[in-house]
Amino acid sequence: MGENTGRRLLDRVLAGVPEGERPLTHVRDLPDRPATCVPWPEWVPAQLRAAVRRGGVAAPWTHQIEAAEHARAGRHVVVATGTASGKSLAYQLPVATALTEDPRATALYLAPTKALTADQLRSAIALDLPAVRPAGYDGDTPMAERDWVRAHARWVFTNPDMLHRGVLPAHGRWAGFLRRLTYVVVDECHGYRGVFGSHVALLLRRLRRVARRYGADPVFVLASATVSDPAASASRLSGVDCVAVTTDHSPRGARTVALWEPPLLEELAGENGAPVRRSAGAETARILTDLVVEGARTLAFVRSRRGAELTALSARRALSEVDSSLARRVAAYRAGFLPEDRRALEDALLRGELLGVASTNALELGVDIAGLDAVLMAGYPGTLASFWQQAGRAGRAGDAALVVFVARDDPLDTYLVHNPAAVLDKPVEATVLDPTNPYVLAPQLACAAAELPLTPDCLADFGGVHAERVVTDLVADGALRKRPTGWYWTGRDRPHATVDIRGSGGEQIAVVEADSGRMLGTVNPGSACATVHPGAVYLHQGASYVVDELDLDGCLALVHEEDPEWTTSPREVVDISVLTTASRRPAGEVAVCLGEVAVTAQVVGYLRRLPSGAVLDQVPLDLPERTLRTRAVWYTVTEDLLRSAGLGPARVPGALHAAEHAAIGLLPLFASCDRWDIGGVSTALHPDTGAATVFVHDGHPGGAGFADRAFLAFAPWLLATREAIAACECPSGCPSCVQSPKCGNGNEPLDKAGAVAVLSAVLNALAEK
Ligand SMILES: [Zn+2]
Numbered sequence: 001m002g003e004n005t006g007r008r009l010l011d012r013v014l015a016g017v018p019e020g021e022r023p024l025t026h027v028r029d030l031p032d033r034p035a036t037c038v039p040w041p042e043w044v045p046a047q048l049r050a051a052v053r054r055g056g057v058a059a060p061w062t063h064q065i066e067a068a069e070h071a072r073a074g075r076h077v078v079v080a081t082g083t084a085s086g087k088s089l090a091y092q093l094p095v096a097t098a099l100t101e102d103p104r105a106t107a108l109y110l111a112p113t114k115a116l117t118a119d120q121l122r123s124a125i126a127l128d129l130p131a132v133r134p135a136g137y138d139g140d141t142p143m144a145e146r147d148w149v150r151a152h153a154r155w156v157f158t159n160p161d162m163l164h165r166g167v168l169p170a171h172g173r174w175a176g177f178l179r180r181l182t183y184v185v186v187d188e189c190h191g192y193r194g195v196f197g198s199h200v201a202l203l204l205r206r207l208r209r210v211a212r213r214y215g216a217d218p219v220f221v222l223a224s225a226t227v228s229d230p231a232a233s234a235s236r237l238s239g240v241d242c243v244a245v246t247t248d249h250s251p252r253g254a255r256t257v258a259l260w261e262p263p264l265l266e267e268l269a270g271e272n273g274a275p276v277r278r279s280a281g282a283e284t285a286r287i288l289t290d291l292v293v294e295g296a297r298t299l300a301f302v303r304s305r306r307g308a309e310l311t312a313l314s315a316r317r318a319l320s321e322v323d324s325s326l327a328r329r330v331a332a333y334r335a336g337f338l339p340e341d342r343r344a345l346e347d348a349l350l351r352g353e354l355l356g357v358a359s360t361n362a363l364e365l366g367v368d369i370a371g372l373d374a375v376l377m378a379g380y381p382g383t384l385a386s387f388w389q390q391a392g393r394a395g396r397a398g399d400a401a402l403v404v405f406v407a408r409d410d411p412l413d414t415y416l417v418h419n420p421a422a423v424l425d426k427p428v429e430a431t432v433l434d435p436t437n438p439y440v441l442a443p444q445l446a447c448a449a450a451e452l453p454l455t456p457d458c459l460a461d462f463g464g465v466h467a468e469r470v471v472t473d474l475v476a477d478g479a480l481r482k483r484p485t486g487w488y489w490t491g492r493d494r495p496h497a498t499v500d501i502r503g504s505g506g507e508q509i510a511v512v513e514a515d516s517g518r519m520l521g522t523v524n525p526g527s528a529c530a531t532v533h534p535g536a537v538y539l540h541q542g543a544s545y546v547v548d549e550l551d552l553d554g555c556l557a558l559v560h561e562e563d564p565e566w567t568t569s570p571r572e573v574v575d576i577s578v579l580t581t582a583s584r585r586p587a588g589e590v591a592v593c594l595g596e597v598a599v600t601a602q603v604v605g606y607l608r609r610l611p612s613g614a615v616l617d618q619v620p621l622d623l624p625e626r627t628l629r630t631r632a633v634w635y636t637v638t639e640d641l642l643r644s645a646g647l648g649p650a651r652v653p654g655a656l657h658a659a660e661h662a663a664i665g666l667l668p669l670f671a672s673c674d675r676w677d678i679g680g681v682s683t684a685l686h687p688d689t690g691a692a693t694v695f696v697h698d699g700h701p702g703g704a705g706f707a708d709r710a711f712l713a714f715a716p717w718l719l720a721t722r723e724a725i726a727a728c729e730c731p732s733g734c735p736s737c738v739q740s741p742k743c744g745n746g747n748e749p750l751d752k753a754g755a756v757a758v759l760s761a762v763l764n765a766l767a768e769k
């Protein structure tokens with residue numbers, strides 16, 4: 001579309017902004033980058049070179065060969081470069097070469113999602129190296145085919161769930177494959193975070209241990225988005241020391257990135273009468289309309305399927321007033337489409353038959369759409385990795401493009417549109433995981449022991465003293481028995497089926513459609529009261545259900561399909577007590593602590609909210625209390641300091657509560673968690689600390705590393721929190737700053753100015769120290 005398309009498109013969009021609104025908070029032009037290529041290494045067989053050339057790669061980029069050379073030389077490596085930088089080739093070259101050279105060698109490929117696994121399998125099959133025999137192995141693989149895969153496939157494409165439940169417990173049947181295991185590829189490894197990441201880290205240690213038993217010592221090749229310190233992240237995940245390849249030599253088109261904050265609306269009243277912004281979805285639909293009129297091929301990312309459909313619908317409606325033929329060139333795209341429907345839609349967009357597509361994050365992984373004229377993001381996608389992955393769909397070499405990030409009603413989004421450096425100048429956050437969490441270690445060590453008896457020297461690999469402590473407990477519980485040759489699993493059945501590596505232990509609550517008896521999914525018992533209470537709107541693969549009944553004893557939630565116009569958010573009463581304090585950093589009138597806590601919570605009702613943000617009503621519930629033992633970070637503030645910050649006793653609860661909400665909203669920026677992975681409690685006087693205290697705790701039993709990360713990044717985290725609150729122009733608190741969609745107290749009391757005062761006082765005390 002010619003010179004400076006990004007800027008030109010932005011000017012066009014700005015021309016359509018109503019009088020008096022100033023939504024644009026920042027614009028940045030990102031320059032283009034030419035490609036750097038290198039010759040093929042001698043060791044790549046001619047056959048493979050030809051196959052890659054047929055796929056459209058004339059000469060490899062420098063980083064692809066750099067990573068491939070490490071793997072070829074037997075060094076564990078992580079390649080951490082941007083979207084569409086050809087990371088697949090970096091692992092395909094060494095793996096396909098090894099499998100061609102040694103007719104008995106094998107390799108394993110792991111990805112977090114089925115879509116990506118299927119994509120990569122297709123790409124390996126397209127290499128058309130008959131002796132290599134790539135094959136998929138997942139929950140959908142028919143039984144008869146599984147036997148063939150075990151016996152004959154040499155390059156197996158699977159996921160961590162199947163490795164855990166299908167391969168390792170039956171390793172004897174995989175002996176032939178494991179004996180010759182040469183490479184293990186771990187794709188999109190930045191996706192392994194939190195509890196799931198901690199499980200996968202231990203799963204990879206189990207895989208290495210079992211492979212070693214058969215005499216194999218595979219080389220790990222990891223692929224990641226650009227993250228800070230990728231070598232450390234990859235080493236922590238894989239358990240082996242990895243070298244990192246981080247300089248991206250793929251070509252990239254210039255892009256104009258615009259940060260956009262929808263205006264506060266006078267006519268809508270949210271919770272407690274607070275003002276509400278025009279929704280990110282509505283704003284995105286308007287921008288999408290303008291871009292389609294300009295003929296720009298535009299992809300809009302919206303958080304939910306319903307949101308994507310509403311965005312496409314309202315853009316179509318607006319376009320039909322301009323030109324009815326344009327209205328037909330806008331569509332919604334979502335998870336749940338059949339693969340052929342998805343591909344048809346992608347082709348239509350790439351060819352320009354479709355001009356506008358609104359999508360959920362389903363498009364984010366494994367689908368090959370790039371080179372568009374514009375990308376819109378309605379709300380921060382949660383991590384910088386996802387942000388750049390989505391932004392990376394815009395722009396081709398030699399062609400400039402536009403990226404617009406539209407803030408949602410949320411303190412993190414507010415902070416980001418007012419602090420462009422936090423989005424545009426920061427490496428993607430390192431993944432946070434904690435393989436020493438006893439709630440993850442215990443089931444993982446039980447599985448490991450059932451696979452092969454545990455010996456003292458293998459415990460070092462599983463976390464040393466942490467593992468020893470957990471093994472002692474497992475012996476005391478009778479799950480393991482100590483014999484002279486090691487620790488043995490005592491059960492008759494293997495424990496694998498009861499361990500949910502994507503959850504956090506305990507018996508899962510099954511979510512079942514009452515009419516059909518179909519099981520839709522499971523939820524953690526710890527979060528069931530909050531997510532599948534009666535009346536809750538439950539989303540599954542983009543479809544919407546309403547919960548009729550929650551039977552906690554029977555571990556069952558019954559639902560029916562229904563798509564009401566509201567969403568629900570639970571109301572909880574929460575109490576917290578300190579069990580142990582692991583670290584304490586005093587700073588004058590302030591102290592910052594990290595430790596173990598018990599959080600007792602009871603869901604007492606829920607709120608029904610319209611897509612505009614307006615609150616419909618609050619419905620009471622009668623559900624039991626539950627207690628969570630986990631890790632937390634907390635800070636205490638003396639009465640003197642609060643008073644000198646201008647906060648008398650009447651204002652303290654609202655100030656602390658507002659500061660707690662915003663801090664929870666901002667933590668994802670520092671701990672790569674989701675706002676829903678963590679919780680908080682604030683109180684003007686806590687019995688265990690004897691002072692005004694704000695707690696932020698992990699939402700998973702034993703913690704997933706989020707509280708620990710918050711403790712390490714404490715001052716920058718609170719600084720960002722204060723800036724987010726100060727940047728919001730609402731008079732006394734709104735969802736963009738201090739209100740929380742998951743507040744147990746109905747967002748009362750909240751004191752926005754008081755929160756800024758508390759945070760400033762705490763930051764001053766820390767700075768003086
Ligand atoms: Zn506000």
Ligand SMILES: [Zn+2]
Nearest residue numbers: 743744745747
């Ligand atoms: Zn609250």
